[in-house]
Amino acid sequence: MNGLTIGLLIPFLGTVVGSAFVFFMRGEMSQRLSKTLLGFASGVMVAASVWSLLIPALEFRPDAAPAAQLLPAAIGFLGGMAFLLLIDYVTPHLHLGTSKPEGPRSHLSRTAMLMLAVTIHNLPEGMAVGVVLAGASAGDVGISAAGALAMSVGIAIQNIPEGAIISMPMRAEGNSRMRSFLIGSLSGAVEPIGGLAVVLLTAWLLPAMPYMLSFAAGAMLYVVVEELVPEASQGEHSNLATVGFAIGFVLMMTLDVMLG
Numbered sequence: 439m440n441g442l443t444i445g446l447l448i449p450f451l452g453t454v455v456g457s458a459f460v461f462f463m464r465g466e467m468s469q470r471l472s473k474t475l476l477g478f479a480s481g482v483m484v485a486a487s488v489w490s491l492l493i494p495a496l497e498f499r500p501d502a503a504p505a506a507q508l509l510p511a512a513i514g515f516l517g518g519m520a521f522l523l524l525i526d527y528v529t530p531h532l533h534l535g536t537s538k539p540e541g542p543r544s545h546l547s548r549t550a551m552l553m554l555a556v557t558i559h560n561l562p563e564g565m566a567v568g569v570v571l572a573g574a575s576a577g578d579v580g581i582s583a584a585g586a587l588a589m590s591v592g593i594a595i596q597n598i599p600e601g602a603i604i605s606m607p608m609r610a611e612g613n614s615r616m617r618s619f620l621i622g623s624l625s626g627a628v629e630p631i632g633g634l635a636v637v638l639l640t641a642w643l644l645p646a647m648p649y650m651l652s653f654a655a656g657a658m659l660y661v662v663v664e665e666l667v668p669e670a671s672q673g674e675h676s677n678l679a680t681v682g683f684a685i686g687f688v689l690m691m692t693l694d695v696m697l698g
Contacts (some may be wrong), residue, residue, distance in 0.1 A: 444590075446590075446629075450629050452593065452600075452601070460606055460615050463606065467602065467606045473676065473679040477680060477683040478682035479596045480662050481682065482686040482687070482690045487658045490589045491654050492652055494581050495647075510649050511651075512647060517652075520658060520659035522657045548684040556600075557628050560582055562661055565632050566631045567586075568633030569636050569650045569654050570585070570638035571688065573586070575637075576647070608621050670683075
């Protein structure tokens, strides 16, 4: 198994580990823990978007004029936001932590809509890992193999609480532990698939690397702003979400700077 395959699978393994919490924890996840984990996931994704995606996109052509460096990053970032906005609008789903379906159709079961919500959530993470791995493989775009590994590990760490956030509510709704585990685990399957698709695409579109890096950043930050932060800040214990955010941000920043 080569390094590219390992890099694509590491985030998925994080989701599997988190989903396995359903075998060891009883009842529903406490609001305090849920808020902390949502904040942590937000911090990891924001730091990864900045250090692993936007900064390399801006530095892709270091000798170019500032406008030539900025324009691809800005266009890609807005494109990533628009892409997730479109998917969010046309797909019937549940926002994380809610029971009210959103989208033009709401005839699907709650489990199916929750799976769609998590797929929307995980897609930009898989894209981000794929584009960073592709950049590292290219060897001349300012992204090191260690930096790509840091991205994969950081997303995997973020996926551990995310897997638990999905599998444990499934168990609380009456699903068996094994079914809840499988649903939680499968929610992360889109990440290696999406990552591989981006790797294959980037191999043919290397000049578009800054657009793709910033596109992934925009998509990830859309998830943070639309899904994670609103849920983490509602109700009580929002201060725990803030603490979780700080820890997640510093952890991902440290991984990227130390390994990148």
